[in-house]
Amino acid sequence: MTFNDIxxxxxxxxxxxxxxxxxxxxxxxxxxxxxxxGKFVLRIEDTDLERSDEKYVQNIFDSLKAMGLDWDEGxxxxxxxxxxxxxxxxxxxxxxxxxxxxxxxxxxxxxxxxELEAEKALAQEEKKTYLYSKKCKKLxxxxxxxxxxxxRVPTIKFEMPVKHLIFKDLIxxxxxxxxxxxxxxxxxxxxxxxxxxxxxVVDDIEMKMSHxxxxxxHISNTPRQIVIYEALGAEIPQFAHxxxxxxxxxxxxxxxxxxxxxxxxxxxxxLPEAFVNFLxxxxxxxxxxxxxxxxxxxxxxxxxxxxYFSLDRVSSSNAIFEFDKLNWMNGFYIRxxxxxxxxxxxxxxxxxxxxxxxxxxxxxxxxxxVKEPLVKLSEATDAxxxxxxxxxxxxxxxxxxxxxxxxxxDILSEFAKFSENIDYENIEKIHEQLGEFRTQMKPxxxxxxxxxxxxxxxxxxxxxxxxxxxxxLGKKKVLLRINEAINL
RNA sequence: GGUCCCAUCGUCUAGUGGCCCAGGACGCUGGCCUCUCACGCCGGAAACAGGGGUUCGAGUCCCCUUGGGAUCACCA
Numbered sequence: 001m002t003f004n005d006i007x008x009x010x011x012x013x014x015x016x017x018x019x020x021x022x023x024x025x026x027x028x029x030x031x032x033x034x035x036x037x038g039k040f041v042l043r044i045e046d047t048d049l050e051r052s053d054e055k056y057v058q059n060i061f062d063s064l065k066a067m068g069l070d071w072d073e074g075x076x077x078x079x080x081x082x083x084x085x086x087x088x089x090x091x092x093x094x095x096x097x098x099x100x101x102x103x104x105x106x107x108x109x110x111x112x113x114x115e116l117e118a119e120k121a122l123a124q125e126e127k128k129t130y131l132y133s134k135k136c137k138k139l140x141x142x143x144x145x146x147x148x149x150x151x152r153v154p155t156i157k158f159e160m161p162v163k164h165l166i167f168k169d170l171i172x173x174x175x176x177x178x179x180x181x182x183x184x185x186x187x188x189x190x191x192x193x194x195x196x197x198x199x200x201v202v203d204d205i206e207m208k209m210s211h212x213x214x215x216x217x218h219i220s221n222t223p224r225q226i227v228i229y230e231a232l233g234a235e236i237p238q239f240a241h242x243x244x245x246x247x248x249x250x251x252x253x254x255x256x257x258x259x260x261x262x263x264x265x266x267x268x269x270x271l272p273e274a275f276v277n278f279l280x281x282x283x284x285x286x287x288x289x290x291x292x293x294x295x296x297x298x299x300x301x302x303x304x305x306x307x308y309f310s311l312d313r314v315s316s317s318n319a320i321f322e323f324d325k326l327n328w329m330n331g332f333y334i335r336x337x338x339x340x341x342x343x344x345x346x347x348x349x350x351x352x353x354x355x356x357x358x359x360x361x362x363x364x365x366x367x368x369x370v371k372e373p374l375v376k377l378s379e380a381t382d383a384x385x386x387x388x389x390x391x392x393x394x395x396x397x398x399x400x401x402x403x404x405x406x407x408x409x410d411i412l413s414e415f416a417k418f419s420e421n422i423d424y425e426n427i428e429k430i431h432e433q434l435g436e437f438r439t440q441m442k443p444x445x446x447x448x449x450x451x452x453x454x455x456x457x458x459x460x461x462x463x464x465x466x467x468x469x470x471x472x473l474g475k476k477k478v479l480l481r482i483n484e485a486i487n488l
Numbered sequence: 489g490g491u492c493c494c495a496u497c498g499u500c501u502a503g504u505g506g507c508c509c510a511g512g513a514c515g516c517u518g519g520c521c522u523c524u525c526a527c528g529c530c531g532g533a534a535a536c537a538g539g540g541g542u543u544c545g546a547g548u549c550c551c552c553u554u555g556g557g558a559u560c561a562c563c564a
Contacts, residue, residue: 013563015563045564127490182491217557220560221559221564223492252558281500297513316494328513454523
């Protein structure tokens, strides 16, 4: 098999928004494909009529696109092996099921759910592994006729061949199963819809997948899928099973741990590129890079990830999803974004403000002054709030902390006078003038002086550079706020 | 419970028998910078789950124990 033949896929079921686990699997598939000059395919597995919803298909599209994981073939862009929605491939599965029926690998099963339950309960009681009795395998024509008349609609079951099965997993190594312990299983439901294990195999064969990279929750499905490949005489793809992503409490990542959908993270203000970078490092590490400092060697663009990615550097164990590193990384990306670009990304979070009162240049100055501590874009809303509106609210807490000292009144009234002559247009100059003011206020401590002015002007005990604050606010608002603070 | 997978700092991990009294990043922490928060810079604490082997030598190979995870559907 040449490198050009590499074809991988991500096959989410649209029964919810794109989950971070699925997103990470998609990423690894994407990186593997791109690194090897292969194709990355998107297939929607919507055979669960009950739970599938078109709105989730849209969410999957949007999330994948936001992450920059563009697919070469998929429901919207098409491809040589479509349709890329399972619900539109029903005829195909039917044909394959027919083949299996003819070759004797599969048979009709008329058992009712109740009968099956009873068998399982019995096995449970005897503490034996449940194996279907196969009683429907050798039904006489009369019995079939009777069941039909009763109105029973059969499922199609695949007969599990008994063998010692080994497959070589590209991440886990050899994985072995004894199929004698595995029951015959349904491949076509009574409603005519194929089950997952059957549909994936048919699709992966038809779509010529070379590698199946997925979560290790699928390991136990693998032997069932392999025997279908064999029954169909098809070439078996290479498997690679990724460890799970766990929540900090070491259980499966779920809603109760907070956000689990990629779209939620993005809406909260995580940059897609930071999120992708973080996800890539959950289970994979770059080989040592001599072109960069160790301290930033984990910061990688999509192109770098593609360049360095390989399956043999993927960890075989589970990984815990901790926010600390994601937060740091997101902040790092925010800090390093060119200002105009950052402004663009910040706009959705600044909608409540009248940005037109400032020039583009002033906005950029403002953004640069508040961006350092941002962890998420959404935090910008609060971080710039005091640059807007005339008066500000000063909470009792702030008043207590920064404006309650005896000298505060003096500092503020002196500053009110001083502010008449500030050069508001020139931030550098303001810094110098602020220095002069601090000297003027001696022996009061510089910190105390600045603390009071900051609190009066911003209602905060910390925030943007005071030169920037004063410059952007301008004389009118500075005076207004100082006077309001004096009269507090 | 059966079957399968996994096991290095709190977390993500480097490590493929000697280069490791175990390296990096995040977090934590001490200091510097400083008008605040932060950023940045310099330093620190912090791990090979336990027990047996194999070997001149084991974090690295084998076995057992323990722990964690996954899976046992007419869901995917």
